[in-house]
Amino acid sequence: MGCQEDEFVGNSLIQMYAKCGSIDDSLKVFDGISGTGSPVCWNSMIARFAENGFYVDGIELYKLMMENEILQTTSTFGSVMKACAGLDATWEAKQVHAQLIVRGLISSVILETALVDMYMKCGEIEMGRRVFDGMNERNVITWNSVIRGYSQMGYVEEAFELFGMMRKKEMIVPDKFMFPALLMAATKNSNVTEEFIEFFKAIHAYAIKIRLEANRFVGTSLVAMYSSNQSLGDALLAFEDSYSKDIGLWSSIISANGKNGKAEEALWLFYDMLFSDIKPNQFIYSTLFMACADLSTMETGKQIHGHSLKSGCPLDVAARNALLSMYSNCGCIDEAKRIFNSIQNPNVISYNSMISAFAKHGLPTEAVQLFREMKDIGLKPDDITLVALLSSFSHAGLVEEGLELFYSMKENHGVEPSYQHYACIVDLLARAGLVEAAERFVNEMPFKPGPSLWQVLLGACSKHQNVEIGERVAEILLELEPNEAITYVLLSNIYAKCGRCVEADRVRNLMVERRIEKDSGVSWIEIEREMHVFGVEDRSHPRSKEIYEKLDDLIRKIKEIGYAPDITFAAHNMENERREESLYYHTEKLAFAFGVLSTTPGVPIRIMKNLRVCGDCHNANKYFSLITGRTIILRDNHRFHHFKGGKCSCGDYW
Numbered sequence: 001m002g003c004q005e006d007e008f009v010g011n012s013l014i015q016m017y018a019k020c021g022s023i024d025d026s027l028k029v030f031d032g033i034s035g036t037g038s039p040v041c042w043n044s045m046i047a048r049f050a051e052n053g054f055y056v057d058g059i060e061l062y063k064l065m066m067e068n069e070i071l072q073t074t075s076t077f078g079s080v081m082k083a084c085a086g087l088d089a090t091w092e093a094k095q096v097h098a099q100l101i102v103r104g105l106i107s108s109v110i111l112e113t114a115l116v117d118m119y120m121k122c123g124e125i126e127m128g129r130r131v132f133d134g135m136n137e138r139n140v141i142t143w144n145s146v147i148r149g150y151s152q153m154g155y156v157e158e159a160f161e162l163f164g165m166m167r168k169k170e171m172i173v174p175d176k177f178m179f180p181a182l183l184m185a186a187t188k189n190s191n192v193t194e195e196f197i198e199f200f201k202a203i204h205a206y207a208i209k210i211r212l213e214a215n216r217f218v219g220t221s222l223v224a225m226y227s228s229n230q231s232l233g234d235a236l237l238a239f240e241d242s243y244s245k246d247i248g249l250w251s252s253i254i255s256a257n258g259k260n261g262k263a264e265e266a267l268w269l270f271y272d273m274l275f276s277d278i279k280p281n282q283f284i285y286s287t288l289f290m291a292c293a294d295l296s297t298m299e300t301g302k303q304i305h306g307h308s309l310k311s312g313c314p315l316d317v318a319a320r321n322a323l324l325s326m327y328s329n330c331g332c333i334d335e336a337k338r339i340f341n342s343i344q345n346p347n348v349i350s351y352n353s354m355i356s357a358f359a360k361h362g363l364p365t366e367a368v369q370l371f372r373e374m375k376d377i378g379l380k381p382d383d384i385t386l387v388a389l390l391s392s393f394s395h396a397g398l399v400e401e402g403l404e405l406f407y408s409m410k411e412n413h414g415v416e417p418s419y420q421h422y423a424c425i426v427d428l429l430a431r432a433g434l435v436e437a438a439e440r441f442v443n444e445m446p447f448k449p450g451p452s453l454w455q456v457l458l459g460a461c462s463k464h465q466n467v468e469i470g471e472r473v474a475e476i477l478l479e480l481e482p483n484e485a486i487t488y489v490l491l492s493n494i495y496a497k498c499g500r501c502v503e504a505d506r507v508r509n510l511m512v513e514r515r516i517e518k519d520s521g522v523s524w525i526e527i528e529r530e531m532h533v534f535g536v537e538d539r540s541h542p543r544s545k546e547i548y549e550k551l552d553d554l555i556r557k558i559k560e561i562g563y564a565p566d567i568t569f570a571a572h573n574m575e576n577e578r579r580e581e582s583l584y585y586h587t588e589k590l591a592f593a594f595g596v597l598s599t600t601p602g603v604p605i606r607i608m609k610n611l612r613v614c615g616d617c618h619n620a621n622k623y624f625s626l627i628t629g630r631t632i633i634l635r636d637n638h639r640f641h642h643f644k645g646g647k648c649s650c651g652d653y654w
């Protein structure tokens with residue numbers, strides 16, 4: 001074979017191997033033919049490196065090419081600029097720019113556009129703009145590059161100004177890539193004003209005018225733009241308008257719903273997607289696991305987990321992190337641990353998720369052990385890790401350990417205590433009954449304490465019957481949030497528990513006079529992927545009669561073995577007997593009775609509640625677990641309680 005043929009075959013091989021993902025084989029072929037001094041195979045190799053993300057190798061080869069005095073052509077520079085952009089290599093970018101000037105190659109619109117693109121992608125906005133302004137001729141790709149550069153940095157105004165210039169001064173019609181470039185500004189700017197939203201809506205209208213709204217690139221960017229502005233309705237309309245819905249578009253609408261707290265809608269969209277014969281990717285799975293974690297729908301979560309296993313789609317760390325949070329939020333700490341162990345290279349988020357799962361389930365020893373392991377493998381705990389760890393101490397009443405960690409976190413872990421960390425300590429002291437210390441701590445902290453922190457303190461005053469501090473805290477809270485029912489309820493409970501009935505009634509009456517509604521408690525339970533919700537003394541469930549009969553039967557049985565209703569948790573303006581009765585029909589008790597009716601004996605019962613579990617229900621659940629032999633996993637708005645054999649995992653400390 002002649003020399004040229006050799007090179008032709010060689011180049012084809014370099015391309016073929018790279019296409020098959022074997023860049024090493026490409027390199028072997030290259031090494032065999034690079035000695036000829038012809039730039040063709042060098043260019044080909046640099047291009048393959050740049051295309052496949054081996055940016056450093058691409059730049060190195062370019063340098064080697066210069067050292068060997070091999071002629072560099074337009075195509076060499078095109079590829080090496082791609083590599084510089086991929087690597088954010090500003091210094092190299094400027095070197096390449098200088099070479100282009102020296103060689104007089106600068107006047108081609110393709111190379112100049114590549115230069116603009118490279119500088120913009122490296123975040124060198126000013127340099128990119130300077131090249132752009134100096135160009136004699138620009139095409140739509142040049143405009144896309146410069147506008148994307150500004151959008152990426154969240155410079156909405158500049159991006160729009162350029163867009164206007166392009167259309168009015170140069171009469172260039174935008175293509176489908178322009179819309180993602182422009183609309184990206186909406187997702188990158190954290191401070192999108194009303195005025196900007198009007199801009200973005202005008203862009204949507206313009207896309208419709210030039211009939212690009214149905215294009216999937218345009219559709220995907222419109223969905224992302226609307227969802228970052230919490231306009232889910234508009235996002236959905238933009239989604240519906242797209243005629244070819246690919247996986248990218250589906251993931252953007254599903255994640256838009258997931259991120260905006262519309263977990264259920266995200267799930268429905270997922271089923272629609274499957275119906276359209278689109279295979280989900282790990283990003284979608286990850287969004288769905290998070291959605292199920294939010295909804296605490298374990299059956300659905302399990303089903304989607306099963307789906308991902310069957311589909312053979314590998315789950316990355318992010319998806320597994322979401323999956324472990326899903327299991328933990330649904331009360332399956334063992335399964336969460338199993339998923340954590342399946343992560344090959346757990347990252348800080350994996351550890352944070354698992355440590356906070358242990359905290360919520362009242363397992364401080366496990367949390368600490370994992371914290372040590374994390375440091376051992378060289379991961380640096382961040383502020384979230386320390387919040388999770390502190391809250392695990394708080395849930396377990398480990399006051400000394402908590403304080404020690406708090407006071408050493410800056411020195412030992414380089415994390416400055418934030419409001420969150422201070423809040424953990426207030427919680428820790430308050431729960432442990434160290435109400436005075438907690439009050440002092442709140443007053444001395446370097447942040448302005450918010451209402452929820454005062455509420456924690458008031459809750460502790462109620463539990464530990466501290467009238468003096470309770471009155472002080474209630475006064476602050478009534479000033480901050482005069483319409484918050486919980487303050488009245490807690491203060492009145494404090495008086496009632498200390499036998500000061502007159503004052504307790506006075507607070508209750510004040511609440512009635514001011515027409516303050518008590519937050520209504522609800523509990524829910526998932527049976528065969530359907531949620532059943534129960535309010536207080538709720539009789540709306542179709543099986544209501546049966547449920548009440550079952551509950552009465554259960555109450556009768558637990559009374560026989562020693563359960564005594566604690567009427568301080570019932571509403572106050574009622575006769576004693578009536579009070580006792582209303583206590584029986586608290587939401588979590590109704591949900592439990594329904595759970596017993598609807599599941600096979602022996603199956604654990606999982607109940608969710610929107611408020612903190614009351615002392616009486618906590619006590620009743622212990623007895624329920626004893627007489628029914630069921631494990632009851634109750635998640636309130638604060639933590640998990642695992643009731644088994646008459647005991648609770650929280651050790652009555654919550």
Ligand SMILES: [Zn+2]
Pocket residue numbers: 569586587613614615616617618
């Ligand atoms: Zn209750």
Ligand SMILES: [Zn+2]
Pocket residue numbers: 618640641642648649650651652653654
């Ligand atoms: Zn408990």
